[in-house]
Amino acid sequence: MEDELYDRVLQERRDLQQKEVEREEEQQQEIAAIEEANTEKAPEDYNLGDNVKELGRAVVGGGIDIYNSVGSLPKLFDKRFYQATDPENPWKYDAPWLIKGGPITRTKWGGFIRGGTELAGGLVGTGKVLWGIKGLKGLATAAKATRMGRIGLSAVQGGTYDLISNQSQEKNLARTLIDIKPQWAGVLNPIATKEDMSPAMKSMFNIGEGLGIGALFDVAAEAGGWGMRSYSESIKKSSKKIVKPDPITKAVDASSDVEYANKTQVVETGAIKSYENARKKSKQKRPPWKSLSKEQQEDLKQIYADKNNMDWGPNRDLDRRAIKQGQANKELALEQLEFDFTNGSSRTNPAYYKGGDISDNQALSSSSKPMKGVRDMIQIRNDPSQKYGSPRGTITEANIRRSEYQAPGMMLRERDILAKNLVADPSYQKIYGEAMPEAIAEDLGNAGADLIRFVNDSGHSRLMDIPQEDVIKYIKDKDANRPTAIEGIGILNKSQLIATDTVLGQLLYEARDLAKAALSVADEIDVGAPGGLLDGLMARYSAIARMRKETSMLSSFELRKFNSGGKLKDTLQEADVRGKASDAAASDAAAFKQLLQGDVDDDLLESFIHFTATSNGSKQTWKDMDTFFKRKLHGYKNGDQYQRNAIINEMQTMGVNSMLSGPKTPVRALVGTGLGTVMRPVATILGATDDMTRRGAFQSLGAMVDARHDAWKKAIADFQSYTFHEEGWRGLTQTKKDQEWNAMTSWMEQYGSFGDRAAALIANNMRELNKLPVFNYGPRIMKSMDTYFTQIIGRGRLRQIAFDDVYTRAKDQNMVLSDSDMADLIKAAEVEFEGKVFTADGMVSDEMAKFSADEAKLTQELKGFAKDLDQAFDKMPYLRPFFLFARTGVNALKMTSKYTPVLNKFIKEHADISSLPWDAPEMAQYGIKSQRDLELAQSVMRGRMTIGYGVTATASLMALNGDITGNGPPDRQLKNSWMQAGWQPRSIKVGGKYISYEALEPFNMFFSFIADVVDSQKVMGDEWAGNWFSKASYLLSANVTNKSFLAGLLQLQDLLTSQGGDAARVAANFANNQVPLAGLRNEIGKVFSPGMRELESGFWQSVGNRNLYVDLKDDDGFLPYRYDILNGEKLRDYDPVTRLANAILPINLNVGTNETREMLFRSGISFKQTFNTGPRGQSLEGHPELKSKFQFYIGQQNIEAQLEKLFENPQIVNSILVMERDRAEGRTYDPSKNIHGDAIRQIFNTAKTNAWALLLENNPQGRALDYAHSMGQLEDKLRRQGKYQKAKDVYSQVKQFEKQMKVK
Secondary structure, eight states: OHHHHHHHHHHHHHHHHHHHHHHHHHHHHHHHHHHHHTOOBOGGGSOHHHHHHHHHHHHHHHHHHHHHHHHTGGGGGOGGGGSOOOSSOTTOOOOTTSOOSOOOOOBHHHHHHHHHHHHHHHHHHHHHHHTTSTTTHHHHHHHTTSHHHHHHHHHHHHHHHHHHOTTTTTOOHHHHHHHHOGGGGGGGGGGOOSSSSOHHHHHHHHHHHHHTOHHHHHHHHHHTTTTBHHHHHHHHHHHHHHSOOOHHHHHHHHHHHHHHHHHHHHHHHHHHHHHHHHHHHOSSOOOOGGGSOHHHHHHHHHHHHHHTTOOOSSBOOTHHHHHHHHHHHHHHHHHHHHHHHHHTSOOSSOTTSOOSOTTTTOOOOOOSOHHHHHHHHHHHHHOGGGTTOOOOOOSOHHHHHHTTTSOTTHHHHHHHHHHHHHHTOHHHHHHHSTTOOHHHHHHHHHHHHHHHHHHOOSOOHHHHTOOHHHHHHHHTOTTTTSSOOBTTBOOOOHHHHHHHHHHHHHHHHHHHHHHHHHHHHTTTSOTTSTTSHHHHHHHHHHHHHHHHHHHHHHHHHHHHHHHTTTOOOOOHHHHHHHHHHHHHHHHHHHHHHHHHHHOTTOHHHHHHHHHHHHSSSOTTHHHHHHHHHHHHHHOEEETTEEEOOHHHHHHHHHHHHHHTTSTHHHHHHHHHHHHHHHHHHHHHHHHOOSHHHHHHHHHHHHHHHHTHHHHHHHHHHHHHHOOSSTTSOOOSSOOHHHHHHHHHHHHHHHHOOHHHHHHHHHHHHHHHHHHSHHHHHHHHHHHHHHHHHHHHHHHHHHHHHHHHHHHHHHHHTTOOOOHHHHHHHHHHHHHHHHHHHBOTTSOBOOHHHHHHHHHHHTOOOOOHHHHHHHHHHHTOTTTGGGGTTHHHHHHHHHHHHHHSTTGGGGSHHHHHHHHSOTTSGGGGGGTOOSHHHHHHHHHHHHHHHHHHHHHHHHHHHHHHTTOBOOSOOSOHHHHHHHHHTTOOSSEEEETTEEEEOTTSTTTHHHHHHHHHHHHHTTTSOHHHHTOHHHHHHHHHHHHHTTSHHHHHHHHHHHHHHTGGGHHHHHHHHHHHHTSSOHHHHHHHHHHHSOSOBOOOSOHHHHHHHTOGGGGGGOSSOSSOBOBOTTTOOBTTOOOHHHHHHHHHSSSOEEEOOOHHHHHHHHTTOOOTTTTTBOTTOOBOTTOHHHHHHHHHHHHTTOHHHHHHHHTTOHHHHHHHHHHHHHHHTTOOOOTTSSHHHHHHHHHHHHHHHHHHHHHHHHOHHHHHHHHHHHHHHHHHHHHHTTOHHHHHHHHHHHHHHHHHHTOO
8 A cells, every 4th residue: 555655656746747848848938928027126126107007017917816816716626726736836726717818017016016906805705705604794793893803803804815816825915025024024923933833823723723613714824824834934034133032032943943853853764664665565666765856755754744643844734733623522522421421411512412503512622742832831921922822732622621520630640741741852851951041941930930829829928938049949950850849848840840830821821712712702602501612611720720729739738848847748638638629629610610600691701701811821810800809899999090899889879860860950951061062153153254164153053953853862762771881871781890790799699708798789789779760860861961962063063074075165166056056065065074973883983073072061081180189089989979070060160261251361272272283282182183173163262252251241231230149148147148038149130030040051150250249349248348358269269169069079178177067967968869869859849848948957957958848748847947037928939830940940930039128138237147046135046946936927027018118218228329339439337337227227126026025925945945045144144243153053054944945
């Protein structure tokens, strides 16, 4: 048989040589012409015309190559294609339909363009065909979800087309690149190797094998030229010209060379022996080996290598990988069959009965050469291009799976066998022998130190404290292959350390690659099902767990020997303990596997696979995952990294949801954002200096109106899905954050301590409440509203761009367009430019549109001090409630400043747009990317200044006419007395009623500031009006800190300084917000139980005031009412329609004042103590019920009617007018020292005396309070007389009385 084989090979060789001779004369002239045409010259050797022709030849030639390559597809099904019948082109395929005689490129760059044209065109068709194949479509869809996935698809797609291409066997595109630019060879280093496979390629093949599509990767590798050893070596040589090899690379290459040289020697010796044996047995006379030509010898050596399954020769045998995986699959099937037969039951979806998905029960191929894996681990640690590669391992898939149930010690036995084989390998001695390079010793020292950290789970600090230099010294010991010790602790000898590193590397990196494979198909395949990818992944973790535990226990026993002077022996008892520990580790892995498979939502499974896939072979993956979940639960702080405790985080989320639950909140956001949206094109119209800008802004406004229906549909869709992005508000559909959370709770339930499980349970219950639609509808509405206005702004931007394009073209061509023609052209242009403004899924992508949307929504990122302050509060969760909604508040102030004359000139945005060119780096943050964008932004800026001047003038006139109110006097009690008389802050007077302007961002501050300036000269009190410094400070603080985010800081200040006893009120506010629907409850209470309540600083009173609906069951009410002291009516006891409107609308409607009340305010008389104290100074503080009744009784005196009659007196009115003129001229005095002052006080004092008498007559508590006050005055009198004992006795009587009567 061998004789016939050699004869056939030699005969084929002679036939080929004869054909060459016969064709030589016929082709001499043609070859000469082709050689001249194919002379590759540099572009500079040709003139311009020649280069243009060369470009044409390259493009046309590339097109013809595409046609011929696709037309040659039948070659893949013709076995003769693989026979080298044509020496000039062994892979030539001839057919009558192919184009012959196409153009010939004559330059290197022309050849590259031609190859690129063919590849680019071919990839389009190949991708559509390849990824349309059933079974690959889902893989393609999954892979496209990530950047690396898309790159991977392109690689396989390119490799597949390369296989189709007729040019691929000659010189592929990458090889052409290297010929042109040798310095680019470094990019291709991951696949450049002298070995049969680099670590980077092994990782790729691990993924392919795990998915059951390794053959596709074979195709890609073959097509990419990797099958030719010369190709890889040329890449490495080119790369070495750029970067000189380091000592580690030299050592690895030297070891690889030794291994290949030994293989070559084996092949040559075997080939000679086989040939000579066959020659002796042959009946025909054959020449001896030495007489054969070199080509004949190489052919015979290749035959011998192939026959003995040896990867040797100029071309790598890419079938070997598939053969190895096939063998591994058979071994896995036999292993499972034996185990199931022994146990007497069959498993679900076994390897010996192929079913299920293509990726089920796939074994990863292994290597029989241990040094390959050793070299791979060195490269992975030291070569950046191989950092994410995988080592070729020697442990078979079947043995890895056996580790899950085999007796303890199997993994250590595998390691020891590997260690012995390493020592016997010459390529091992080349690296780790006596002449071991210093860099290799250091690398192994790093690996040894890392291994010590990995195996040490016993907590022996002495083992952990071994200096790395001692590890390196130990490794470099000439006798380190015998069992020895580091500082007396015998653990592993050098070869065992190297073997352990290689085995762990194989298991960890293969686990990572299987996890990557699982992630790529997780949406299409159940990776956790029996027989799925999870089986192989967890089998490796089981083997790792056993190996770690057994090695760790061994080091523990050796440490005990060291501490006892080495007298202890490894007894059977110790071996039994090690075995039980190993079994326990494997059992933990099995339990975790069951947990993953039983996870209904697959959240923990996805997290585990994600951690493994991104671990890059980390030995601490398991520990890292546990740390991640514990940090997520308990929170952590490490430098700039910070994460809140899960319970606190959910409490804050509940508080935000609760506060935003009121119907008024989204309506106010609607008004504010809508106004911000519309005002930008309005400002553009007012600030435009040319016709195109002005008309374009009108077009933009029209587009916004036209887009409202489509924008509404998208807003509704967002409200229903509530998953705008993975970090967004949680809702109906799970996000990645939800998946992480579910994985964390599953992990803690299985592996957490009692405290962990309790914390996870509490946090999870709160989270489930937060996810209920009935509790989070407020944020959902507001998020949908943001979507609505973003879409509208995007459509306005699109219309603006389309109009500019049409207008410019018409103007350039001197065309006059009718309105209808203009509209049609604009619509057509919108279709053309839509991709510039919107993404394929309808999201706004234009930078200026996004900037405008964020500006209108008040969601621009914080910068500077505001950002630092926000981050500081974020790291102090207990203070965070005092600084909520900072982004909205800061942006509102910023927006107001943009409209404020003079002040806007100090804003950086204003300065940049005014002075910088459009292409300055700073302009990108404003969405400006062209000169036209800059012109539009400048128009907006000028228009806002115009609007600002107009609003300022209007507000000034209204304030002077008394038609708007500001923040009122700084004295809180005085302000409350004004409000009790009907006055309302921050409002506009319309038709005798107050209407709040609070929702009119950004103009509300204009109104309040100007009103405060005018009021400061009129009715805020003589003392305050004369202090200009206090006046300026108040004007600034009252208007800036009125924003909700700064109002919280004022609450914090009051709390810390204990002003006004605010601690209970602030605590009540926070507690109430932690109960869902606080905003809604507050508005419902005002609708069904109207009227302002009289409050003190008590906790429960403050809570009750935010939940007034509880008063419905009690006619008297839980909280006493506050009454209008002028007429005795309940304050804010409005009609049902007004109450309902106030609950929904952002503008509060309030009963206005009349002429009598306005005159009272103008009089300057402070009546803040009228209802807080009795006639003789009896304090009512702490007695809200008495204060309420006292107000009621005062109101019964009909003060308003008395004042109305008083103000009919011209002398009284004149007194008020004179005082106002004096104050305007700078002369200030006490208003009570006027004619009108005495008269008004007399009315109030009389009413107060009468009311107090009614209170004492009808209320025992009132009488008790009056008695306690009288006794207190007696005590003061006795003390002044020096009768201290009697004063003390009276004091005791008063305290006892107050306790009995519950009065103060």
